Amino acid sequence: MKTPMIGLFGCVAAALAVLALGAYAQQAPNANREPGPQISVDGYTYTQLQLFQRNVGAADDQSTQFPAHKIIGNIYYVGTTSLASFLVVTPQGNILIDSTYERNVAVIQKSVEQLGFKFSDIKILLGSHAHADHMEGDALVKQLTGAQVMAMAEDVPALEAMKPEGKPHPIDRVLHDRDEVKLGGMTLVAHLTPGHTRGCTTWTMKIRDSGKTYNVVIIGSMGVNPGVKLVNNSDVPNLAEEFTRGFKVMRSLPCDVPLGSHPGMYRMQEKYAKLKQGDPNPFIDPAGYKIEMDIDEAMFHAVLDQQQKASGGGAGL
Numbered sequence: 001m002k003t004p005m006i007g008l009f010g011c012v013a014a015a016l017a018v019l020a021l022g023a024y025a026q027q028a029p030n031a032n033r034e035p036g037p038q039i040s041v042d043g044y045t046y047t048q049l050q051l052f053q054r055n056v057g058a059a060d061d062q063s064t065q066f067p068a069h070k071i072i073g074n075i076y077y078v079g080t081t082s083l084a085s086f087l088v089v090t091p092q093g094n095i096l097i098d099s100t101y102e103r104n105v106a107v108i109q110k111s112v113e114q115l116g117f118k119f120s121d122i123k124i125l126l127g128s129h130a131h132a133d134h135m136e137g138d139a140l141v142k143q144l145t146g147a148q149v150m151a152m153a154e155d156v157p158a159l160e161a162m163k164p165e166g167k168p169h170p171i172d173r174v175l176h177d178r179d180e181v182k183l184g185g186m187t188l189v190a191h192l193t194p195g196h197t198r199g200c201t202t203w204t205m206k207i208r209d210s211g212k213t214y215n216v217v218i219i220g221s222m223g224v225n226p227g228v229k230l231v232n233n234s235d236v237p238n239l240a241e242e243f244t245r246g247f248k249v250m251r252s253l254p255c256d257v258p259l260g261s262h263p264g265m266y267r268m269q270e271k272y273a274k275l276k277q278g279d280p281n282p283f284i285d286p287a288g289y290k291i292e293m294d295i296d297e298a299m300f301h302a303v304l305d306q307q308q309k310a311s312g313g314g315a316g317l
C-alpha cells in the first residue's frame with residue numbers, strides 16, 4: 001500500500017488490516033468488514049459495505065486515470081476511476097473541485113492538459129469534504145497553481161489535521177452554508193450537507209449547454225461508512241441529526257445533472273459509455289439524482305435502526 005501516512009488517523013494499520021481497501025481515510029478506527037444492513041431501491045440492492053465499496057472502488061481504481069471528458073457545457077471530469085475531480089472552465093481561469101489524494105495530483109494535471117487546458121489556469125480549489133481521498137492534495141495543487149483554496153467552516157478542523165508529508169493544509173477562504181464562489185461568469189454555491197463529515201459540502205451551479213441551462217449538483221457524500229457510529233457517538237453526539245439535516249438540503253436542490261465526489265454516486269462509467277455513442281447527453285439524469293438520494297437515505301435509516309436496536313433503543317433521533 002503506497003498510501004502516505006497522515007496524522008489524523010492513528011489506526012491506519014488496523015483499518016487497512018480489516019478493510020484492505022486502501023480507503024482508510026474514510027474509516028472510523030473501529031471499522032470492520034461486517035456487511036451491515038441491506039437495502040433495495042429501484043432495483044438496486046446493497047449492503048452497507050457494498051455501497052461503500054461501490055463508491056471507493058478497489059485500491060487501483062483510486063489512482064488510475066479515468067479518461068478525461070467533457071460532462072456538459074464547461075464542466076469536465078479530470079479524476080480517477082473512483083475518486084472524482086471536476087474542472088469548471090471560465091474565461092477568467094478555472095475552478096478545480098477535489099484534489100483527491102496527493103499522489104493523484106499528477107494524474108489530475110495530466111487529465112487537465114489532455115483536455116487542452118493549463119493546470120496553472122486553476123485559480124480556485126474547492127472540496128467536497130475533509131477526507132484524504134478527496135482533499136489531501138490541496139497543498140500540492142496550491143503549490144503548483146497558486147489557486148485560492150476555499151473550505152467549509154465546519155470542515156476546517158479536520159482539514160487542518162490533514163498534513164501530507166507535514167505540509168500544512170492551505171485555507172485562503174472559509175466558507176459558510178450557501179456562500180457563493182464566483183469566477184468568470186460562473187457562480188458556484190456551497191451547500192452545507194453534514195453527516196458524512198461535519199462540513200461536507202454539496203456544490204451546485206448552473207451550466208449552459210446548447211442554449212439551455214442545467215442545474216448541476218455535485219453530491220459531497222451522504223454515505224454512512226462502515227464503522228461509523230450514528231448512535232452513542234461521543235465525538236459527534238448529534239450525528240444522526242446532522243445527516244437528517246443533510247438529506248433535507250439534498251432533497252431541496254433542483255438537479256438536472258447529478259455528479260458526486262465518487263463517480264459511483266452518479267454511475268459515471270455507464271453514462272460515459274453512452275456518451276461515446278452520441279446524444280442525448282446521458283449525464284442529464286434528474287431521476288438518477290432522486291434514486292441516489294433514496295439509496296443513501298434508505299441506508300442511513302437502516303444503519304440507524306440497526307444501531308438503535310443494538311443499543312437497546314431510544315438513542316439517536
Ligand SMILES: [Zn+2]
Nearest residue numbers: 026129131221
Ligand atoms: Zn468521505
